Amino acid sequence: MINDGLTVGQVAKRCGIKVSSVHFYESKGLISSSRNSGNQRRFAKEVLRRVSIIKAAQKMGISLQEIGEAFSTLPKHRAPNKSEWQTLSTQWQDKLNQRIVSLQNLRDRLTGCIGCGCLSMERCPMYNDGDHLGENAAGPVLLNAKY
């Protein structure tokens, strides 16, 4: 068994994750493997890129669920090519940009609002950065009150 693909241990080590995580990602369908004669997993090198991308996407705040959905648009039995990866990249960049903008808004309003008296759920600009409140948020909200 000299050159039959990567073992789980090798994948884990090269990706900086645990063997159990490799198993876990496979169980979620994010990566796949074949088996050798002794029923041990063997991974194509392509898996390293996939794991890299999983990790990068997670840093962006993308869930494994969403990563799986994005991966499902990739070809099943051929290594994705450059432009296929770039399609993913573009989708996620948009998400990432939105997150950044949203955090920037929050940051910009934080100083102005947290110390002032206006902090309220409904009207304070801090809470109106594109997100919507829960269903039951209809009631009147304290404005300019001193708590």
Place this chain on the structure above:
Amino acid sequence: MINDGLTVGQVAKRCGIKVSSVHFYESKGLISSSRNSGNQRRFAKEVLRRVSIIKAAQKMGISLQEIGEAFSTLPKHRAPNKSEWQTLSTQWQDKLNQRIVSLQNLRDRLTGCIGCGCLSMERCPMYNDGDHLGENAAGPVLLNAKY
């Protein structure tokens, strides 16, 4: 019982969260209440600000644990004043700034890297934005390989 403070239901509604969450936050020591003659919770208006801040902090990616730690620096039996709230604000702004910068780095590297051949755990600039890899990430990593 006309003006004895806010009931859980009122707090929940005005904050756009569920009654169970109000209970939950109280169980975590993030907010507190007194009880009326019939053992029902009554909240001071100050609680609305606290919940507001909990929500804002969560949007920033701050955990309830950290929020609790920050809150623990506030006075126990007096409503915090403006400058006390602003101290919190300042702490969190730094965290927020770091997160933003980190996401920006990721974003800026995403397009360049995800479609190219260099995406690797160890050397690719995408993974070198200040975070460190796991302990076992020591092995050689595929560079410029076609997966």
Place this chain on the structure above:
DNA sequence: ATAAAACCTCAACTTAACTTGAGGTAAAGC
């Protein structure tokens, strides 16, 4: 050839942040 290291499966445990439900009490509306 044998021992150690790596794998295998499957079930159960972990943490965060809540939610749901059961069984029972209090307050409000008519």
Place this chain on the structure above:
DNA sequence: GCTTTACCTCAAGTTAAGTTGAGGTTTTAT
């Protein structure tokens, strides 16, 4: 006064993303 709505407590369930462990097999190294 009665009924409905709101509360109470406490235990258990939920989702995400893994981790841990038990019991057993395969590879690798000496």
